[in-house]
Amino acid sequence: MAIVEARNVKKYFGEVKAVDGVDLATREGEFLVLLGPSGCGKTTLLRMIAGLEKPTAGEIVIGGQVVNDLPPRARRIAMVFQSYALYPHMTVFRNIAFPLKAQGVPKAMRKDKVLWSASMFGITHLLQRKPRELSGGERQRVALARALVREPDVFLLDEPLSNLDAKLRNAARDELQQFQRRIGTTTIYVTHDQIEAMGLGDRIAVMNAGKVRQLGPPQEVYDEPADTFVAAFLGSPPMNLVEGDAVIVGFRPEQFLPAELHTAAPLVTFTFRLTRVENLGADRLLYGVLEAPFSGQRAIAKLPSTVTLSLQPGEKYPFAVPQQHLKFFDRTSGLRTAPRPL
Amino acid sequence: MRRGSVRALLGGGAHFGLLAAFVAFTAFPFYWMLVTMFKETSDLLNPNNNPFLFNQPPTLEHLRVLFGETLFGQWLLNTAFVGVLVVAITLLLAVPAGYSLARLTGRLGEQLGIAIFLTYLVPPTILFIPLSRVVATLGLQDSLWSLVLVYPSFTVPFCTWLLMGFFKAIPRDLEEAAMIDGYSRFGAFAKVVIPISVAGVLTVVIFSFTLVMQEFVYALTFITAARRFTVSVGVPTFLVRGDVYFWGSLMGACFIASVPIAVLYNFFLDRFISGFTVGAVK
Amino acid sequence: MAVVKDTAVAAPAVRAGRLSRLLDDETRLGRLMLAPAILYIALLVGLPFFLALYFSLTDITVGSRTLHFVGLKKFHEVIHTPTFKLALKNTFIFAFVSQLLVLILAKILALALVKDFRGKWFVRLLILLPWVAPISLGSIGWLWILDSIYSVVNWVLVHWRFVREPLRLLGILDPRMPPMWLGQPELAMASIITVHVWRLLPLATVILLAGLTSIPKDIHDAAAVDGAGFWRHLFEITIPLVAPIMIVAVLFGFIFAFTDMIVIYVLTRGGPYNSTQVLASLAFFTGIDGGDLAEGAAISLFLFPLLVAAAFIFLRIARRAEVT
Ligand SMILES: Nc1ncnc2c1ncn2[C@@H]1O[C@H](COP(=O)(O)OP(=O)(O)OP(=O)(O)O)[C@@H](O)[C@H]1O
Numbered sequence: 001m002a003i004v005e006a007r008n009v010k011k012y013f014g015e016v017k018a019v020d021g022v023d024l025a026t027r028e029g030e031f032l033v034l035l036g037p038s039g040c041g042k043t044t045l046l047r048m049i050a051g052l053e054k055p056t057a058g059e060i061v062i063g064g065q066v067v068n069d070l071p072p073r074a075r076r077i078a079m080v081f082q083s084y085a086l087y088p089h090m091t092v093f094r095n096i097a098f099p100l101k102a103q104g105v106p107k108a109m110r111k112d113k114v115l116w117s118a119s120m121f122g123i124t125h126l127l128q129r130k131p132r133e134l135s136g137g138e139r140q141r142v143a144l145a146r147a148l149v150r151e152p153d154v155f156l157l158d159e160p161l162s163n164l165d166a167k168l169r170n171a172a173r174d175e176l177q178q179f180q181r182r183i184g185t186t187t188i189y190v191t192h193d194q195i196e197a198m199g200l201g202d203r204i205a206v207m208n209a210g211k212v213r214q215l216g217p218p219q220e221v222y223d224e225p226a227d228t229f230v231a232a233f234l235g236s237p238p239m240n241l242v243e244g245d246a247v248i249v250g251f252r253p254e255q256f257l258p259a260e261l262h263t264a265a266p267l268v269t270f271t272f273r274l275t276r277v278e279n280l281g282a283d284r285l286l287y288g289v290l291e292a293p294f295s296g297q298r299a300i301a302k303l304p305s306t307v308t309l310s311l312q313p314g315e316k317y318p319f320a321v322p323q324q325h326l327k328f329f330d331r332t333s334g335l336r337t338a339p340r341p342l
Numbered sequence: 343m344r345r346g347s348v349r350a351l352l353g354g355g356a357h358f359g360l361l362a363a364f365v366a367f368t369a370f371p372f373y374w375m376l377v378t379m380f381k382e383t384s385d386l387l388n389p390n391n392n393p394f395l396f397n398q399p400p401t402l403e404h405l406r407v408l409f410g411e412t413l414f415g416q417w418l419l420n421t422a423f424v425g426v427l428v429v430a431i432t433l434l435l436a437v438p439a440g441y442s443l444a445r446l447t448g449r450l451g452e453q454l455g456i457a458i459f460l461t462y463l464v465p466p467t468i469l470f471i472p473l474s475r476v477v478a479t480l481g482l483q484d485s486l487w488s489l490v491l492v493y494p495s496f497t498v499p500f501c502t503w504l505l506m507g508f509f510k511a512i513p514r515d516l517e518e519a520a521m522i523d524g525y526s527r528f529g530a531f532a533k534v535v536i537p538i539s540v541a542g543v544l545t546v547v548i549f550s551f552t553l554v555m556q557e558f559v560y561a562l563t564f565i566t567a568a569r570r571f572t573v574s575v576g577v578p579t580f581l582v583r584g585d586v587y588f589w590g591s592l593m594g595a596c597f598i599a600s601v602p603i604a605v606l607y608n609f610f611l612d613r614f615i616s617g618f619t620v621g622a623v624k
Numbered sequence: 625m626a627v628v629k630d631t632a633v634a635a636p637a638v639r640a641g642r643l644s645r646l647l648d649d650e651t652r653l654g655r656l657m658l659a660p661a662i663l664y665i666a667l668l669v670g671l672p673f674f675l676a677l678y679f680s681l682t683d684i685t686v687g688s689r690t691l692h693f694v695g696l697k698k699f700h701e702v703i704h705t706p707t708f709k710l711a712l713k714n715t716f717i718f719a720f721v722s723q724l725l726v727l728i729l730a731k732i733l734a735l736a737l738v739k740d741f742r743g744k745w746f747v748r749l750l751i752l753l754p755w756v757a758p759i760s761l762g763s764i765g766w767l768w769i770l771d772s773i774y775s776v777v778n779w780v781l782v783h784w785r786f787v788r789e790p791l792r793l794l795g796i797l798d799p800r801m802p803p804m805w806l807g808q809p810e811l812a813m814a815s816i817i818t819v820h821v822w823r824l825l826p827l828a829t830v831i832l833l834a835g836l837t838s839i840p841k842d843i844h845d846a847a848a849v850d851g852a853g854f855w856r857h858l859f860e861i862t863i864p865l866v867a868p869i870m871i872v873a874v875l876f877g878f879i880f881a882f883t884d885m886i887v888i889y890v891l892t893r894g895g896p897y898n899s900t901q902v903l904a905s906l907a908f909f910t911g912i913d914g915g916d917l918a919e920g921a922a923i924s925l926f927l928f929p930l931l932v933a934a935a936f937i938f939l940r941i942a943r944r945a946e947v948t
């Protein structure tokens with residue numbers, strides 16, 4: 001087990017600033033998720049931690065030791081690639097045994113460890129097959145077993161579930177989380193799927209354009225976004241952001257309800273002209289435009305389908321948000337600011 | 343329905359006819375070698391005989407002459423000797439170089455790759471005169487070692503280029519996984535890349551070997567003793583005495599030296615083409 | 625379940641030695657792995673190449689102990705010999721005619737081979753034979769086929785009525801005087817070109833075939849849906865898409881045509897009356913057979929500007945393909 005730290009890490013590919021000054025530290029045994037849109041530098045950061053990419057500047061620290069000059073094999077890490085990177089010419093058994101062979105583990109012990117690792121993921125019956133004879137889900141488990149077998153201090157996972165279909169992905173997510181809890185190894189997990197991130201992470205680091213925008217537990221990142229990027233990136237649909245005179249005001253669609261449905265006070269009320277209704281089964285999405293003082297700005301409300309209130313496009317309704325759920329952002333920097341009266 | 347099938351039949355017939363014509367053009371000389379090598383000389387050299395028929399019973403005499411009275415066997419051995427050594431040298435030089443160009447040297451590597459390929463375009467006709475001087479200086483005239491020394495000059499550039507294409511096609515992830523699993527950069531190459539590329543390497547072996555078998559100019563220039571000829575030079579220089587051609591034996595030698603390699607080649611053709619075009623166009 | 629508790633697997637021993645650091649260092653490892661090949665090529669291609677340049681500026685011969693720098697004298701002498709002029713002309717005729725034929729035939733053959741059919745493997749083998757067989761031996765096969773007395777071609781021309789009669793009516797063939805394929809200047813050139821086409825056709829075909837099969841099937845389907853007929857399809861879709869690969873094939877063909885002399889060496893030795901002499905063969909006969917190394921080098925270097933031009937085209941294609 002170990003703590004992984006990135007200290008002001010940068011990586012430039014010529015003009016492209018893939019990672020542009022990241023400070024980040026995991027906790028002991030934590031499941032940390034790197035979340036961000038495509039191209040924001042998640043993979044690059046992970047690869048620098050693994051030692052596959054040299055930082056342009058900054059330090060990578062694993063277990064208290066600066067590892068910038070250590071090759072990947074000396075960092076006591078294991079990594080699962082998006083493609084799984086199973087060796088196509090070896091059986092599953094030899095794939096899993098490969099890291100042990102590299103370490104010079106004696107043969108008899110190798111076999112025990114491979115069996116142990118394979119049984120952790122329930123793939124002992126597949127050991128004699130070649131990777132191309134496996135399904136996507138089975139491959140993913142082999143990749144995990146290969147990562148686990150050498151009992152690394154840190155697991156690095158780069159979108160390991162993105163090649164699975166939706167149903168399998170849910171099951172695999174579950175399994176992955178249980179497994180991580182059980183062995184308690186520090187894990188860094190890269191994804192651009194926010195549902196995955198919310199479900200898996202002890203903490204989430206939200207990245208954009210090479211920088212970490214916010215680091216915190218899922219609920220905190222969701223409820224208290226540090227800036228407009230995080231606010232707009234998380235949630236489906238994302239937080240409504242409307243521009244006031246001095247600030248940007250944000251509120252979640254599920255907090256933005258017809259005034260009469262709210263029980264708690266105090267409330268802030270908006271006049272909402274409904275333009276379109278989208279029925280999603282479990283929810284209803286209401287698209288519309290706000291009236292003064294935010295006239296013309298679009299907003300979305302999300303009503304659970306248990307609310308059967310009849311709402312017609314073209315009509316105006318009083319909608320409200322509990323005061324405590326309004327978030328305020330600076331207009332120029334986009335950063336959170338103190339609440340203020342509207 | 344009927345019309346359609348008639349048309350399909352016609353189309354099929356035309357397709358068949360076209361291919362037959364091409365095959366006749368490309369394969370006829372080999373068919374002719376095969377027929378000639380079993381015919382009596384007196385049959386061959388009678389202009390009134392129908393050359394498509396055996397006017398006298400078939401004979402193995404030419405093959406007996408070829409193996410018994412010429413050094414054909416020795417030439418085959420010489421060719422194999424040079425071929426094996428050249429293939430070994432080629433692999434030793436081209437495999438690491440191809441990998442280095444594909445993965446380790448970046449932008450510069452791309453340009454060097456093209457430069458290396460271009461050296462393949464410098465023809466023996468420019469090089470054989472100075473090389474004959476080099477060979478003489480090293481005291482290697484009339485020795486098979488001169489060929490072992492010189493032949494890699496055309497196999498290495500070509501094979502480096504081919505291998506670069508093969509290596510580029512291997513997903514990088516695999517090497518990186520090996521590095522994370524505990525191998526060095528070089529270890530990843532040796533333990534993962536090479537085993538995966540076995541087929542590519544075999545392809546290169548076959549192609550270097552055929553290039554060696556084909557070579558003519560250097561062998562003709564550097565070797566003078568009949569005992570040390572390779573097949574491609576020995577057959578035309580030794581079985582042609584002034585104006586006397588030992589046609590039966592000549593054709594036998596040509597056929598025996600050509601066809602087995604062609605069969606082998608055909609097995610590896612697809613891979614060769616893909617390596618060739620990946621390297622050349624992408 | 626026997627959980628292996630042991631966590632005492634030694635931390636991967638990273639030997640701190642110089643060797644181990646080298647094995648991890650991409651840049652240095654890359655150079656080290658490339659160096660032997662580069663060194664070899666520099667010594668056995670680069671050095672001789674410059675030697676050839678140098679020789680061509682001297683008066684070196686096979687027997688000479690000393691050599692004198694004579695500048696461009698050899699080039700000057702060479703250019704003005706009638707043999708050289710003839711060889712230069714022949715080189716171009718030989719290269720262009722054979723390439724044109726190869727390209728047309730290879731294109732047709734590749735189109736015929738794209739289709740799947742029974743026995744394709746065998747047909748491909750037969751078509752490949754001329755390329756794979758050592759060309760010096762293949763040429764000997766042709767030498768026998770085109771023999772002045774026993775040529776099977778002539779036998780057919782003379783003995784098969786349905787071949788003979790039409791030719792006779794056209795006044796082309798006199799049965800009492802069958803053609804000497806390698807002994808009459810025009811026929812000799814035609815024979816050389818035929819053998820060269822025979823030899824290069826397979827390579828050009830497989831290269832074009834690779835190009836054809838790499839066109840995504842969607843594009844053909846889309847064109848069919850858009851109502852393109854066979855010719856339209858061929859000229860507006862297929863040919864433009866394989867054009868880059870076709871250029872590669874042509875380039876290789878030209879290089880072979882400009883530099884290869886085996887066919888000529890075996891079939892005609894440049895004769896009759898130098899009518900099939902090309903620069904490559906002339907360089908060989910002058911430099912090695914004739915012993916005038918300097919003049920041979922000078923002749924062979926005339927090819928070089930052509931090759932540089934070819935290389936230039938090649939680089940352009942490579943670069944353009946990289947952009948797309
Ligand atoms: N080897 C490279 N050379 C040049 N640019 C690169 C290289 N690798 C990554 N980049 C650039 O760096 C940026 C970050 O890439 P990275 O792969 O880290 O994104 P990511 O967050 O993992 O995206 P995704 O979710 O799509 O995987 C991108 O703009 C990418 O184009």
Ligand SMILES: [Mg+2]
Pocket residue numbers: 042043044
């Ligand atoms: Mg990524």
